[in-house]
Amino acid sequence: MNIQFEHRSSALQPEASAQQNARDLPGAHAPADAPFRALLDAASQPYRKAGRFAYKFARGKLRVDPVYRAILELGLLQRQQRILDLGCGQALLAAWLVAAARCYERAIWPRDWPAPTQDQSVRGIELMPRDVARAQRALGPACDVSQADIRSAAFGAADAVVILDVLHYLDAQSQRDVLKRVHAALPPGGLLLLRVGNPAGGLRFRITAYSDKLAMFFRGHGFVATHCRSIEEWRELLTECGFDSAAAPMSRGTPFANVLLTAHAR
Numbered sequence: 001m002n003i004q005f006e007h008r009s010s011a012l013q014p015e016a017s018a019q020q021n022a023r024d025l026p027g028a029h030a031p032a033d034a035p036f037r038a039l040l041d042a043a044s045q046p047y048r049k050a051g052r053f054a055y056k057f058a059r060g061k062l063r064v065d066p067v068y069r070a071i072l073e074l075g076l077l078q079r080q081q082r083i084l085d086l087g088c089g090q091a092l093l094a095a096w097l098v099a100a101a102r103c104y105e106r107a108i109w110p111r112d113w114p115a116p117t118q119d120q121s122v123r124g125i126e127l128m129p130r131d132v133a134r135a136q137r138a139l140g141p142a143c144d145v146s147q148a149d150i151r152s153a154a155f156g157a158a159d160a161v162v163i164l165d166v167l168h169y170l171d172a173q174s175q176r177d178v179l180k181r182v183h184a185a186l187p188p189g190g191l192l193l194l195r196v197g198n199p200a201g202g203l204r205f206r207i208t209a210y211s212d213k214l215a216m217f218f219r220g221h222g223f224v225a226t227h228c229r230s231i232e233e234w235r236e237l238l239t240e241c242g243f244d245s246a247a248a249p250m251s252r253g254t255p256f257a258n259v260l261l262t263a264h265a266r
């Protein structure tokens with residue numbers, strides 16, 4: 001997998017050239033530094049209240065999934081106050097951003113990372129009641145996660161919408177409808193972070209697709225069908241739905257073939 005990084009309305013721009021490949025991307029480095037570990041502790045600790053599985057899952061995913069690190073290291077959500085996380089699972093993004101704000105306040109922060117935004121609000125929408133319950137137990141009254149289907153739930157207004165590893169569970173028409181409604185929820189210039197699998201990723205993509213099916217099975221969805229598109233097709237759909245987009249690999253350090261599409265509402 002070697003997707004060209006494209007320079008178009010992307011918050012990733014300052015960090016990458018058009019020739020950059022997965023090896024060079026931030027979010028790809030071994031997360032061994034002390035501030036990162038403090039961040040990981042702060043974000044995963046609340047999940048102890050939600051049980052052993054919730055805690056281990058939070059800690060493992062936040063540690064190895066490069067998208068969480070990249071969001072902070074590149075300041076991908078730096079200028080956005082109201083964030084909507086669609087298919088949020090147990091609300092790891094909310095926990096991560098809260099932990100980032102706290103660690104920064106306590107001056108435990110990687111020297112070369114931008115300051116995180118204070119007082120961000122994160123709303124989540126998640127289909128599975130068990131995930132919603134884990135999020136609520138972990139994050140307490142501050143947790144704003146509703147149990148609903150993103151195909152029909154109202155999105156309200158947001159400055160940024162995040163959809164990580166979710167849209168391929170929807171059929172093609174529902175993907176289009178959701179993206180159009182995301183566009184309507186954003187102001188002009190508003191941000192969509194959309195992570196999808198990359199079918200051009202060969203074996204890595206097959207591992208991604210198989211893991212997705214297994215993950216959904218263990219979340220209680222049964223064996224679900226998935227509806228994947230090539231990265232070019234996702235970008236065409238985004239254009240059709242009113243977005244300018246850029247693509248960058250986002251699975252370094254994992255066996256998967258994922259791409260992060262950074263899209264801005266026209």
Ligand SMILES: C[S@@+](CC[C@H](N)C(=O)[O-])C[C@H]1O[C@@H](n2cnc3c(N)ncnc32)[C@H](O)[C@@H]1O
Pocket residue numbers: 086087088089090092125126127128131148149150151163164165166169215219
């Ligand atoms: C692979 S998980 C990703 C969770 C989260 N975005 C993350 O990155 O940690 C996919 C999530 O999408 C949720 N999901 C799938 N279809 C959905 C729908 N129609 N409405 C709301 N959530 C959905 C699943 O229940 C699951 O929690």
